[in-house]
Structure formats: structure tokens, C-alpha cells
Amino acid sequence: MTQTLTLRRPDDWHLHLRDGAMMEGVLPETARHFARAIVMPNLVPPVVTADDARAYRGRILAALPGGLRFTPLMTLYLTEATDPDDLTAAHASGLIAAVKLYPAGATTNSASGVQDFDKVRPVLERMAEIGCPLCVHGEVTDPEIDIFDRETVFIDRVLDPLRRAIPDLRVVMEHLTTAQGVAYVQASDSNLAATVTPHHLIINRNHILVGGVKPHYYCLPVAKRETHRLELVSAATSGDARFFLGTDSAPHTDPNKECACGCAGIFSATNTLSCLAEVFDGEGALDKLEAFVALNGPAFYGLPANEETITLVKGAPVPYPAKIETGAGPVTLFDPGFPLHWRVQET
Numbered sequence: 401m402t403q404t405l406t407l408r409r410p411d412d413w414h415l416h417l418r419d420g421a422m423m424e425g426v427l428p429e430t431a432r433h434f435a436r437a438i439v440m441p442n443l444v445p446p447v448v449t450a451d452d453a454r455a456y457r458g459r460i461l462a463a464l465p466g467g468l469r470f471t472p473l474m475t476l477y478l479t480e481a482t483d484p485d486d487l488t489a490a491h492a493s494g495l496i497a498a499v500k501l502y503p504a505g506a507t508t509n510s511a512s513g514v515q516d517f518d519k520v521r522p523v524l525e526r527m528a529e530i531g532c533p534l535c536v537h538g539e540v541t542d543p544e545i546d547i548f549d550r551e552t553v554f555i556d557r558v559l560d561p562l563r564r565a566i567p568d569l570r571v572v573m574e575h576l577t578t579a580q581g582v583a584y585v586q587a588s589d590s591n592l593a594a595t596v597t598p599h600h601l602i603i604n605r606n607h608i609l610v611g612g613v614k615p616h617y618y619c620l621p622v623a624k625r626e627t628h629r630l631e632l633v634s635a636a637t638s639g640d641a642r643f644f645l646g647t648d649s650a651p652h653t654d655p656n657k658e659c660a661c662g663c664a665g666i667f668s669a670t671n672t673l674s675c676l677a678e679v680f681d682g683e684g685a686l687d688k689l690e691a692f693v694a695l696n697g698p699a700f701y702g703l704p705a706n707e708e709t710i711t712l713v714k715g716a717p718v719p720y721p722a723k724i725e726t727g728a729g730p731v732t733l734f735d736p737g738f739p740l741h742w743r744v745q746e747t
């Protein structure tokens with residue numbers, strides 16, 4: 401007997417669509433299954449002003465294949481020169497849903513990020529006032545700090561002091577990777593939430609390093625040891641409203657991943673829902689999947705949940721391509737390392 405599961409149409413609360421030929425290649429992979437996505441602003445140059453966000457949104461909508469309904473939720477890239485009035489107008493008009501904080505140098509295309517957190521204090525205070533959420537890449541960049549500790553040190557040195565100083569600021573810890581991060585979110589009030597990626601629910605650091613280095617499992621924050629993965633799975637499948645899906649699907653071409661200094665980022669848009677259904681099924685938590693992919697995110701962002709639905713069907717393992725071809729070059733798809741039995745029913 402085939403098993404089916406009908407859910408409200410999911411949203412992706414952390415997505416990289418890039419621009420140009422790459423965007424044209426990856427956008428349908430998301431728009432096929434997701435109603436909305438928070439679109440990350442780390443283009444080169446970054447999406448800094450309301451005008452930048454408006455133009456980028458226009459390019460996304462123009463690249464959307466006919467027949468696919470998809471709403472990009474835009475973000476601004478916080479810099480030390482961000483104008484609070486421009487941000488306020490962009491938020492009030494509904495153009496942007498959030499602002500993104502990258503510590504300078506923390507990750508892909510973060511060179512224009514924040515170096516001195518005091519300099520952005522007035523902008524963050526304004527965001528607290530107007531209720532605009534701050535999405536955070538939560539890793540310190542201090543070269544002294546081990547790369548596996550950069551998230552927990554960020555919580556202690558930056559995030560916790562910031563939230564104490566501006567308690568009304570609504571914060572999303574993006575792509576959470578540690579047990580300490582999970583515990584910090586669980587111990588906080590409703591002004592803090594976290595996105596969790598499919599890959600951090602599936603791989604640990606052994607997958608990256610044992611038996612040869614696997615560039616397609618390299619992303620930031622880097623996957624941690626197995627104990628952390630288990631905490632992430634338990635948080636994501638718990639139904640706790642503070643945890644929701646942000647795929648962090650981050651395409652780079654294969655030549656840019658498979659080289660002496662490979663880019664950070666895992667592309668997962670195509671098989672995200674199959675991966676998640678497999679993980680939730682394995683935990684006996686299919687009844688919590690809708691909360692994670694379609695209810696908790698909109699609730700945090702103050703948006704209605706989608707009315708449309710999708711149906712997942714369980715059957716023989718679903719074949720996915722190893723890579724998708726884009727006008728910018730081939731992009732390898734995340735390989736969970738186990739068969740995926742759930743697929744999204746074509747409508």
C-alpha cells in the first residue's frame with residue numbers, strides 16, 4: 401500500500417538564488433515545491449539598499465518559468481553604512497522581510513559584512529522598533545577560534561550580549577549546527593528562532609573527511625560531530641515552533657567546489673523534501689513535518705501559512721540526478737547517502 405502525506409505547501413526560510421544564468425538554472429528547483437523563500441542578499445556586489453532589493457526581486461520574477469507560482473521574500477545585507485530610513489521604508493512597504501547579518505569574512509561573499517558591531521547598533525535598534533527580523537550567520541571570524549567552535553563562541557561573544565542589549569530585536573539563527581545552539585534557542589523567548597538545513601540533519605563531519613575529502617559536503621557553518629546532528633534532528637522533529645526549515649541551498653559550480661580552495665555551500669533545493677520526509681519518517685515524526693516546513697516559519701515572520709497543499713508519496717527509491725546543468729555550469733546535488741523513498745506528487 402502506498403503511503404501518502406498531504407501538507408500545506410512549504411516555504412524555505414534561507415535560500416541562495418544567486419543571479420543571472422545560475423539563478424535561471426536553480427530557481428525552478430525551488431519554485432516547483434516551495435511557495436515562498438527568504439532570498440539571501442550575498443550577491444557580488446551585495447543587496448544593500450531598497451533599490452537593490454527591488455531590482456533583484458524583479459530579476460527573480462522575470463526568470464520564473466511560466467506556470468510556477470513563487471514569492472521571493474527579499475532581504476537586505478547589513479553593512480556598517482546601512483541607512484535605517486531606507487531599511488524602514490523597505491520593510492514598511494513589504495519589499496523586504498528581513499535583514500541579514502554576516503560577520504565580515506565569515507562565509508561566501510561576506511566581505512562587505514559587519515566588522516564592528518557597535519557601528520550597526522542604531523540600525524538594529526530601529527529594526528527592533530519596527531519589528532523587522534534579523535537573520536544571522538552566527539560564526540565568529542577570529543582566526544584564533546577553531547572552525548568547529550565558531551558558532552558557540554559567536555553565541556557567547558556576540559549574540560547573547562546583543563540580545564540582552566536589544567531584547568525586542570527578533571533574531572533568526574540561520575543554519576544552526578550545534579547542540580549548544582539548540583539549547584540556546586530552547587532557553588530563549590519567542591524573539592529567537594533558528595533555521596535548520598536538510599544537510600545538517602543528515603551529515604556529520606565524518607561524512608566530509610573520512611575516506612577522502614568530499615567538497616560537496618563542505619558548507620559553512622561546517623557540519624559538526626554526530627552528537628550535534630542528533631540534537632538538531634531532535635529539535636527539528638519536535639514540533640517546537642522556534643525551529644523551521646531554511647535549506648541554505650547554496651549552489652556553486654562543480655569547478656568552484658572541486659578545486660584546491662573549494663567554495664562553501666551545498667545545493668539541495670531539488671531533493672530537500674524527499675530528504676526531510678526520510679529523516680522525519682525515520683524518527684517516527686511525520687506528523688511534525690508540516691510544522692517544520694510550512695507552519696513555524698510563517699508564524700515567526702508574521703505571515704499566513706500557505707493554503708495550497710502538496711502531497712508526498714512513499715514508494716520505490718526516487719532517482720535524482722547527481723547534478724543539474726545550469727547556464728553557469730554543472731551544480732552537484734546534495735547526496736544524502738541513503739535511498740530516498742518519498743517524492744512530491746506531480747500535480
Ligand SMILES: NC(=O)N[C@@H](CC(=O)O)C(=O)O
Pocket residue numbers: 416442507508509537618619620621648650651664665666
Ligand atoms: N552556507 C554556505 O556554505 N554558503 C553560503 C553562504 C552562507 O549561507 O553562509 C553561500 O552563499 O554559498
Ligand SMILES: [Zn+2]
Pocket residue numbers: 507537574575620621
Ligand atoms: Zn551563512
Ligand SMILES: [Zn+2]
Pocket residue numbers: 414415416440648650
Ligand atoms: Zn546561506
